[in-house]
Amino acid sequence: MKFGSNAIEILKRRYLLRDSKGKIIENPDKMLKRVAKNVAKGNAKLEKEFYSAMSNLEFLPNSPTLMNAGTKLGQLSACFVLPVEDSLESIFDTLKLSALIHQTGGGTGFSFSRIRPKGDVVGSTKGIASGPVSFMKIYDKSTEVVKQGGKRRGANMGILNVDHPDIIEFIRAKENEKAFRNFNLSVGITDKFMKAVKAGKKYDLINPKTKKSAGKADARKIFDLIIEMAWKTGDPGIVFLDEINRKHPLERLGKIESTNPCGEVPLLPYESCNLGSINLSKLVSNGKIDYSRLGKIVRTAVQFLDNVIDINKYPLPEIEKITKANRKIGLGVMGFAEMLILIGIRYDSNEALKVADKIMEFVSSEARKISAELGKKKGNFSNFKKSIWYGKYKSMRNATVTTIAPTGTISILTDCSNGIEPLFAVKFTRTIYEGKKLVQINSLFGKIKKKELFVTAHNIKPEWHIKMQAVFQKYVDNAVSKTVNLRKGASKNDVRKIFLMAYDLKCKGVTVYREGSKKEQLLSLGKCKVCV
16 A cells, blocks of 8 residues: 555545544554454454455545544544425524534535525515525535534535526526535426427426416526536536436435535435445556456445445434435446556547446446345345335345545545546646645656547547446446536537536536636646646
8 A cells, every 4th residue: 555645645634533632643554444444343354355445545435434434423424415494493403414414524415495485475474585595605604614524624515496486596606706615506407497498498487385386487598597607607517306316216215306515426305325436547457457356346345335334323313214224325436537548548539438338337237236145145225125126136235336426535545536537637736625735646647658548628528528427327326426627718508518418318417617717726737738
């Protein structure tokens, strides 16, 4: 195991345990041993396998697991979705819960679509409702003062359905760059809306309180506004709610209305999910993908993530109950871009799409097979008979097994590219916390002579981003976190094409970011010619 200097910087800042005086009391190796021991639950064989996969940087779990396993806090999940009903009690009860989750290192997703629109009469007081965006401001302010686990700022997803009467205010919510700094925003898109966009028709805005029409809106004008704000600010993204629910393995339990902060895990109210990612760049041998080793890592990772559900300390009884009833896990990949370079294939090519198809089909089928084995050995998840898996399988441990997370921090620890993204650049600067900047240089660039393989996010035509996302989505139970990074000169029409293509290819959501949209960027390009 060898962590790079950037990884060490982040580990010291966020992950390594400290004593009561703030002094670091473990090194990276001890951190991994702490995690492996606690997640293995006394199984020496599993403990060895978990440690080996992590120390070889072939697999890492989500950050809360690395931070909190074996500690008094013990909250190991990254993703939560909390319900927000149309009452003051619900709004502020959920606000309190979100603060407690942020304190433990988790991120929260909310749909604010049930809150009555601005201007409605409040029956109990005869006052006038202020609308969902006003309450979102309170959530944002709360998050500002509660750092996740005391180590990173809280993260939220805010979703408003496209048929909510306040949708225009929501779409414009981040037009001021200082607004909603702790939120990713996404519009909940329906098939009905997309059909109206394509047909050039109007659609009904529905008051969530009365369930009646509150007027009509021009679908294309609303779509154009979403495009304009996404082009201008990077928000909102879009989530395709009907596609999410069509593919939800537990549709009998209710409709999904929200996702986690980065969009890769659609969840029911109070559900949580723990994630982990396989570093594909470590699974190439002599220019070929080592499927034998990959299969072993998938087996190790599924067992790891399933164990996390049992040892986790949940912030609320309702969360523990539904999480253990459905046992959703999210195993994904990272380092895909480096893997392509190592096997000599450009990211923006049909050959790369074929590789993506084969590798994600393999990961998905292996993970599902292992979950079925665990179900037979340890018991099915409680809602198995209510799921789409009942009848197809005799046993199943987990309602979902696959997710593609953005792997923002753990990809730094493993020195690889994020999720399924192309290289952002060969050299770039990453802002990680409180203005601290890290310079990242791709470790393969000086070793591989074929420089044409080092195609980067801004040099790839937008359609290749979406084609790649769609291929992975075919085999992913949950969703694929994807940001289409665009050059500063990209047009609004480019954004339009991305959104339409994502819908047509059955993606579950997508976000765009145009270079220079924000004054403060997490990632910024270097100035040398090879950096882009």
